[in-house]
Amino acid sequence: MKQTMKRTSIYMVLSVLLLFLTVHQSYGQGARYTGSYSPSSPVKYVGMSNLVIEGLEFVNGNADLIALYNCENVIIRNNRFASTPTKRGIYLYNCKNVTIIDNTFENVQSGMVASTSTGVKFEYNDLYNIVGPLKGGDKTGVMAQFIEVYGEGNSISYNACDNIFGESSPEDLVNVYNSNGTPQSPIIIKGNWIRGGGPSLSGGGINIGDFGGSYQIAEDNILVNPGQYGMGISGGHDMIVRNNKVYGRQNYFTNVGVTASNWYVADKGNSYNITVANNEINYMHKDGFLNNVWFNDNVLPVTGSETNKYNSNLTASILPDQLVGRARVGQTPPPVEDPVTPPVEDPVTPPTETPVEDPVTPPTENPVTPPGADSTENTETPPTVEINDPSIVIYLDRYSRICINIKGPLSPSANVTITDVGGNEIFSRRIISFHTSIRMRVRKGTYTVYVVNGDKTNKKELTIK
Numbered sequence: 001m002k003q004t005m006k007r008t009s010i011y012m013v014l015s016v017l018l019l020f021l022t023v024h025q026s027y028g029q030g031a032r033y034t035g036s037y038s039p040s041s042p043v044k045y046v047g048m049s050n051l052v053i054e055g056l057e058f059v060n061g062n063a064d065l066i067a068l069y070n071c072e073n074v075i076i077r078n079n080r081f082a083s084t085p086t087k088r089g090i091y092l093y094n095c096k097n098v099t100i101i102d103n104t105f106e107n108v109q110s111g112m113v114a115s116t117s118t119g120v121k122f123e124y125n126d127l128y129n130i131v132g133p134l135k136g137g138d139k140t141g142v143m144a145q146f147i148e149v150y151g152e153g154n155s156i157s158y159n160a161c162d163n164i165f166g167e168s169s170p171e172d173l174v175n176v177y178n179s180n181g182t183p184q185s186p187i188i189i190k191g192n193w194i195r196g197g198g199p200s201l202s203g204g205g206i207n208i209g210d211f212g213g214s215y216q217i218a219e220d221n222i223l224v225n226p227g228q229y230g231m232g233i234s235g236g237h238d239m240i241v242r243n244n245k246v247y248g249r250q251n252y253f254t255n256v257g258v259t260a261s262n263w264y265v266a267d268k269g270n271s272y273n274i275t276v277a278n279n280e281i282n283y284m285h286k287d288g289f290l291n292n293v294w295f296n297d298n299v300l301p302v303t304g305s306e307t308n309k310y311n312s313n314l315t316a317s318i319l320p321d322q323l324v325g326r327a328r329v330g331q332t333p334p335p336v337e338d339p340v341t342p343p344v345e346d347p348v349t350p351p352t353e354t355p356v357e358d359p360v361t362p363p364t365e366n367p368v369t370p371p372g373a374d375s376t377e378n379t380e381t382p383p384t385v386e387i388n389d390p391s392i393v394i395y396l397d398r399y400s401r402i403c404i405n406i407k408g409p410l411s412p413s414a415n416v417t418i419t420d421v422g423g424n425e426i427f428s429r430r431i432i433s434f435h436t437s438i439r440m441r442v443r444k445g446t447y448t449v450y451v452v453n454g455d456k457t458n459k460k461e462l463t464i465k
Helices: 002-026
Strands: 043-046 049-054 058-059 066-069 072-077 078-091 096-101 106-116 119-122 126-130 143-148 155-157 160-162 174-180 188-189 193-195 205-219 222-226 229-233 237-242 246-248 255-261 274-277 281-285 293-295 393-394 402-406 415-419 425-430 435-437 446-454 454-464
Touching: 002 043, 043 188, 106 119, 155 205, 193 255, 229 237, 229 246, 237 255, 246 255, 393 446, 393 454
Parallel strands: 043 066, 049 072, 058 078, 066 078, 072 096, 078 106, 096 119, 106 126, 106 143, 119 155, 126 160, 143 174, 155 188, 160 193, 174 205, 188 205, 193 222, 205 229, 205 237, 222 246, 229 255, 237 274, 246 281, 255 293
Antiparallel strands: 393 402, 402 435, 415 425, 415 446, 446 454
16 A cells, blocks of 8 residues: 555656646747837848847838848847738848847748858747738748858747738748758757648748758757648758657648658759657648658658657647747746847948849759848957856746846857856856756755856856745
8 A cells, every 4th residue: 555655656746747847848939028119110231240139110111121131240139020911020141140039020921031141040039920922922931941051050949930821821931941050060940839831832831951951950849730741851961850749630732741852862962861750740631631751762761760650639739829929928038238229221331132042942943142242341349348247147037947148149169157055066068049048957055157158257146946
């Protein structure tokens, strides 16, 4: 009897812990900003560095709402992009180290397109209705797209996107086109919650490896009714799709849940190191049969193929009723500085022609190379900042997790170290994102958190109760 009671107690404890872990992992998709906005006309910058574009509201713009050409070290946060069904919210060309975070997009042609850029982070944003060509836009609609993005620190993660059928018409909601991460820092598509897609007969949820590329990972995403397909690998090498949940009910345009194929062998060569593993799928073909997984022979062998499984319990309920605005409910947003309002006029004369980006669908000809924009190098040296720099914010969130927010450029050597009251180091890691949450179980007590970001530092004691 005692043994039975002991076993029951253990099960109860484990159940509570599992519940906590579920909340811990799923909390936070979407924008967290709860402040006000200042009206703004579309903004364009060329050849600028060290910018913060913040607290602005763009409505009914006649151009891409924020367009950056040849810019570096830019933060775009806490803005609202609305009612611009024929224009993109954000367009980047030849930019470096751009963080786009805590913004809301409503009824825009596309959310964000980044071309020929590096160090682009599109994270913790809300998107409602990717309109695409539905209302006269001349471009394919995407939630977020990388075109020839390269190098380290590229991410499309922890966004919430909700598309109402009849009010939206996206192609691929997330598309990674001819882009290359690195073995140490692959392009990351992680933790996005996406609902709604179609009626495109070729578009769907998340597509990596489009027109080749390398070192891309799509993981821990949840998709409900995303379109013709759920998630796909379309070419390239060193591609990973893992630990995702994909549900699709029957519709006249639905096809397959998770797929891998090399559509560009002739142009880009063979695919290799393809992994599709531990995905849960329940996807109905338009003809009324389950069509969860399809792999083309030209990507075989697919590592982990046997670990993908049909889950009949997957329904539309795997996502909450409220996606957009969910993260703002009952949450204190990270501290922010006073908004920086861009000047009314462009500081540098913009290019005479808007660069042309590659389409989402495979082009019949080689991709168009955007024309070069005039560039004026910003040679100003940022001012020296004292220890305990306010650009580094250290705090505990509502779950007593240690969190760090970095405002401004993120140094490649940025690091966080945690020590206990005895001065013993218990944690240390490189910081690779504007927002970092330490996913480590820490006992009650007082800890010292030390953060270094280039020449900026901050140290803070935190007490976990």
